[in-house]
Amino acid sequence: xxxxxxxxxxxxxxxxxxxxxxxxxxxxxxxxxxxxxxxxxxxxxxxxxxxxxxxxxxxxxxxxxxxxxxxxxxxxxxxxxxxxxxxxxxxxxxxxxxxxxxxxxxxxxxxxxxxxxxxxxxxxxxxxxxxxxxxxxxxxxxxxxxxxxxxxxxxxxxxxxxxxxxxxxxxxxxxxxxxxxxxxxxxxxxxxxxxxxxxxxxxxxxxxxxxxxxxxxxxxxxxxxxxxxxxxxxxxxxxxxxxxxxxxxxxxxxxxxxxxxxxxxxxxxxxxxxxxxxxxxxxxxxxxxxxxxxxxxxxxxxxxxxxxxxxxxxxxxxxxxxxxxxxxxxxxxxxxxxxxxxxxxxxxxxxxxxxxxxxxxxxxxxxxxxxxxxxxxxxxxxxxxxxxxxxxxxxxxxxxxxxxxxxxxxxxxxxxxxxxxxxxxxxxxxxxxxxxxxxxxxxxxxxxxxxxxxxxxxxxxxxxxxxxxxxxxxxxxxxxxxxxxxxxxxxxxxxxxxxxxxx
Amino acid sequence: xxxxxxxxxxxxxxxxxxxxxxxxxxxxxxxxxxxxxxxxxxxxxxxxxxxxxxxxxxxxxxxxxxxxxxxxxxxxxxxxxxxxxxxxxxxxxxxxxxxxxxxxxxxxxxxxxxxxxxxxxxxxxxxxxxxxxxxxxxxxxxxxxxxxxxxxxxxxxxx
Numbered sequence: 001x002x003x004x005x006x007x008x009x010x011x012x013x014x015x016x017x018x019x020x021x022x023x024x025x026x027x028x029x030x031x032x033x034x035x036x037x038x039x040x041x042x043x044x045x046x047x048x049x050x051x052x053x054x055x056x057x058x059x060x061x062x063x064x065x066x067x068x069x070x071x072x073x074x075x076x077x078x079x080x081x082x083x084x085x086x087x088x089x090x091x092x093x094x095x096x097x098x099x100x101x102x103x104x105x106x107x108x109x110x111x112x113x114x115x116x117x118x119x120x121x122x123x124x125x126x127x128x129x130x131x132x133x134x135x136x137x138x139x140x141x142x143x144x145x146x147x148x149x150x151x152x153x154x155x156x157x158x159x160x161x162x163x164x165x166x167x168x169x170x171x172x173x174x175x176x177x178x179x180x181x182x183x184x185x186x187x188x189x190x191x192x193x194x195x196x197x198x199x200x201x202x203x204x205x206x207x208x209x210x211x212x213x214x215x216x217x218x219x220x221x222x223x224x225x226x227x228x229x230x231x232x233x234x235x236x237x238x239x240x241x242x243x244x245x246x247x248x249x250x251x252x253x254x255x256x257x258x259x260x261x262x263x264x265x266x267x268x269x270x271x272x273x274x275x276x277x278x279x280x281x282x283x284x285x286x287x288x289x290x291x292x293x294x295x296x297x298x299x300x301x302x303x304x305x306x307x308x309x310x311x312x313x314x315x316x317x318x319x320x321x322x323x324x325x326x327x328x329x330x331x332x333x334x335x336x337x338x339x340x341x342x343x344x345x346x347x348x349x350x351x352x353x354x355x356x357x358x359x360x361x362x363x364x365x366x367x368x369x370x371x372x373x374x375x376x377x378x379x380x381x382x383x384x385x386x387x388x389x390x391x392x393x394x395x396x397x398x399x400x401x402x403x404x405x406x407x408x409x410x411x412x413x414x415x416x417x418x419x420x421x422x423x424x425x426x427x428x429x430x431x432x433x434x435x436x437x438x439x440x441x442x443x444x445x446x447x448x449x450x451x452x453x454x455x456x457x458x459x460x461x462x463x464x465x466x467x468x469x470x471x472x473x474x475x476x477x478x479x480x481x482x483x484x485x486x487x488x489x490x491x492x493x494x495x496x497x498x499x500x501x502x503x
Numbered sequence: 504x505x506x507x508x509x510x511x512x513x514x515x516x517x518x519x520x521x522x523x524x525x526x527x528x529x530x531x532x533x534x535x536x537x538x539x540x541x542x543x544x545x546x547x548x549x550x551x552x553x554x555x556x557x558x559x560x561x562x563x564x565x566x567x568x569x570x571x572x573x574x575x576x577x578x579x580x581x582x583x584x585x586x587x588x589x590x591x592x593x594x595x596x597x598x599x600x601x602x603x604x605x606x607x608x609x610x611x612x613x614x615x616x617x618x619x620x621x622x623x624x625x626x627x628x629x630x631x632x633x634x635x636x637x638x639x640x641x642x643x644x645x646x647x648x649x650x651x652x653x654x655x656x657x658x659x660x661x662x
């Protein structure tokens with residue numbers, strides 16, 4: 001315990017280094033802006049801006065990206081409340097009560113509650129993260145290739161079982177991500193694979209960033225353009241120091257539900273696939289259930305704004321836990337962070353704690369600082385962020401397209417990748433219109449090479465016996481859980497059918 | 504769409520099968536095995552989606568809404584078309600001039616912004632991109648035949 005405190009202090013000091021601190025402030029501000037724009041969330045910001053972070057050392061770069069992630073979670077509430085459109089899918093639940101509050105002229109109250117609740121959610125989850133990460137990493141050190149593979153199967157199974165999307169389509173999305181990751185030189189034999197039309201550009205494989213920027217930059221922008229048609233109405237926000245003080249007194253009203261929401265959010269966040277959106281919805285549901293006045297929810301109850309905001313912030317920290325300790329991302333955004341870390345030569349997983357402790361604790365320390373910085377920036381500049389929302393789409397859209405194009409070009413410096421990215425953007429958009437979930441594909445392309453390697457290493461060790469995955473206890477448990485998760489929707493459907501037949 | 508996906512999966516399976524998809528004695532699975540079985544899975548789930556569409560289980564198959572309405576086709580088409588133009592133009596006149604044309608089109612003719620704003624952003628964004636990538640990140644962006652026009656700037660940057 002004492003050692004954790006000592007490491008944490010050194011991590012916070014590391015995060016306070018001038019470069020790192022500047023990156024935190026910059027990241028939080030950009031994150032708030034990105035989060036506040038309707039349709040754009042943390043994943044879009046992180047995907048589009050990752051190529052730019054090659055400017056700074058890896059630690060500062062990942063701190064910057066983590067700060068964007070953090071800021072975007074706060075920022076999502078801003079457009080949920082003032083526009084009635086969730087700034088990101090994670091802030092959907094904030095609309096339920098945030099919108100009515102804004103309509104009755106209390107937008108400032110909702111915005112402040114959202115910021116404070118996010119801060120509480122962030123703080124609780126960061127503390128939980130600090131407590132859970134080292135033991136989990138120590139435990140994960142025992143993992144060999146079969147366990148790693150089983151864990152990845154489990155991660156994909158959570159998408160199928162808990163994702164809530166059409167199951168065959170989810171599986172398709174996972175598989176296509178894995179196949180795309182297999183393009184290029186084979187990792188074990190060195191043979192070129194799936195080189196379409198002998199185009200040399202495929203030899204170096206498909207960088208996950210190409211897919212991520214294509215889907216979350218171009219595809220998402222097209223989707224947002226279609227759904228909003230570019231026109232929005234902003235509610236006026238009046239802010240003053242006095243209203244800030246008055247609204248701070250509200251805290252007593254929602255502190256209980258917020259704490260509960262944070263804890264739930266954190267644990268939901270650690271599950272791959274679940275992530276921040278269901279976490280915030282669950283927190284909202286709980287707040288309503290435990291409220292003395294459940295009827296006021298949906299009509300402008302401050303707790304209804306606070307609980308989901310605490311939930312989604314806690315979940316975003318929670319999803320970092322499996323990414324850092326096991327190398328399995330808990331959300332699309334952390335999948336992109338993971339891909340970034342691999343580019344910087346840092347292999348996330350249990351070894352990271354023993355091999356790069358300064359990096360890990362610097363990152364954890366930065367989460368504490370980022371949390372504090374974001375709430376201050378957020379409270380101080382709420383009017384500015386609201387102003388940003390009035391930026392016309394015809395300026396925002398081309399700027400983002402340009403960032404996508406140059407960002408897609410930068411990592412490998414071939415136009416081949418830019419064309420591929422464009423193609424993925426269009427295909428991603430079309431698939432999304434048909435309710436194909438795209439997040440599993442991004443996760444799969446990041447995990448693809450790792451999954452294939454651990455599978456083949458395991459099979460080499462066992463001489464082709466598939467039973468290796470059930471003979472070792474840890475991997476057997478993971479496989480069993482994965483099986484249970486996959487069959488869960490089927491069983492539930494079956495039970496529902498029986499019940500409806502019986503009744 | 505599922506039909507397309509299924510066709511795509513078959514294509515991938517054939518492509519993977521060019522390599523050894525079986526077990527090589529003493530060496531483990533051949534390099535084509537992993538993508539082969541993955542694409543086989545893709546084919547399977549695509550067929551499942553087709554079946555579900557046929558039976559009308561998925562909400563998409565029952566929806567009578569048009570897949571793409573006229574309005575959204577216009578909005579999305581303009582965006583997609585202009586990015587396509589940006590990429591083609593990059594091959595011909597290099598990225599910086601392509602950006603100028605792209606921004607001119609988008610801001611002035613799609614967004615109907617004032618000439619002042621259009622020109623400011625038209626010049627400002629490429630200059631910002633140049634500073635960020637060429638100068639700070641040292642990543643040269645494609646310039647095609649306009650490359651010689653940048654020599655004086657290189658002289659300034661690296662002297």
